[in-house]
Amino acid sequence: MNGPVNDTPILAIRDLQIDAVPAGGPPRRLVDGVSLSVAAGEVLGIVGQSGSGKSLSAFAVARLLPDGVRLAAGSVHLGGQRIDDLDEGRMRALRGGRIGFVFQDPLSSFNPVRTIGSILIESIRRHQRLDAKSARALAVEMLTRMRLPGKDACVDAYPHQLSGGQRQRAMIALALANGPDLLIADEPTTALDPTIQLQILALLKQQTAGRASILITHDFSVAAAICNQIAVMHQGRLVESGPAAQVLTDPQHDYTRSLLRHARLAPAATGEA
Numbered sequence: 001m002n003g004p005v006n007d008t009p010i011l012a013i014r015d016l017q018i019d020a021v022p023a024g025g026p027p028r029r030l031v032d033g034v035s036l037s038v039a040a041g042e043v044l045g046i047v048g049q050s051g052s053g054k055s056l057s058a059f060a061v062a063r064l065l066p067d068g069v070r071l072a073a074g075s076v077h078l079g080g081q082r083i084d085d086l087d088e089g090r091m092r093a094l095r096g097g098r099i100g101f102v103f104q105d106p107l108s109s110f111n112p113v114r115t116i117g118s119i120l121i122e123s124i125r126r127h128q129r130l131d132a133k134s135a136r137a138l139a140v141e142m143l144t145r146m147r148l149p150g151k152d153a154c155v156d157a158y159p160h161q162l163s164g165g166q167r168q169r170a171m172i173a174l175a176l177a178n179g180p181d182l183l184i185a186d187e188p189t190t191a192l193d194p195t196i197q198l199q200i201l202a203l204l205k206q207q208t209a210g211r212a213s214i215l216i217t218h219d220f221s222v223a224a225a226i227c228n229q230i231a232v233m234h235q236g237r238l239v240e241s242g243p244a245a246q247v248l249t250d251p252q253h254d255y256t257r258s259l260l261r262h263a264r265l266a267p268a269a270t271g272e273a
């Protein structure tokens, strides 16, 4: 069906301004005027060097800003509904529900004294009306889909019993367990060995079909591997955005050019022979 509903991007961020508000000091602008939209099936890569404001911009969507940092202005719409002004209870229902997150370091994101399964089951039961048995079955199904090994796909394993790559697969299972419309992945492969990075990127790419995804990365080669849109950030501002093929092969901004010169891209990504 190609009605007007499909023309509405899943995520629309307009003119985001994010400030640091130090106790006793004046506010300092960290992110200035960022506007982005992501449609179903799109994977938007937010690329930039450390401190450019990538993570703050993406996590402001779910109001996951650190203490001392606030959204000063701008709007966020998810599926056409404004969400930046939701009360905390409703926002909490979106996190892990309609918005799934994959963080860089699953070891510090998972509670070490709980099994992978119990973490998944708790999230599934918080967001879906399922009894314990059905929630466990869904947890095993998700872990199996992410290719965790064994009959029960490591559902009863503790985080430290898994390899780094397996833990990241488990985190992707957790992010997707409640069928989110929007997936936000923050440097999901940075902590992994290069061969495992490629496997995780391939897995993420498969899972982005039909939803809107944001991939935060400092690495253009990671963005080139799975993104179809790229936004480049520098010092809290968006300097360039567009289809990935265009940004990679015909960058308009000097900063993008200099980042690309230092990136090790596969020839296919840049269109070079």
Ligand SMILES: Nc1ncnc2c1ncn2[C@@H]1O[C@H](COP(=O)(O)OP(=O)(O)OP(=O)(O)O)[C@@H](O)[C@H]1O
Pocket: 020, 030, 048, 049, 050, 051, 052, 053, 054, 055, 056, 057, 066, 067, 068, 069, 218
């Ligand atoms: N809690 C905080 N208080 C004050 N400033 C902060 C805070 N968190 C982040 N910042 C600043 O905001 C800016 C943007 O940070 P952000 O984490 O979004 O950058 P990034 O591009 O994601 O970089 P990285 O890849 O290193 O996380 C940086 O200058 C950072 O120092």
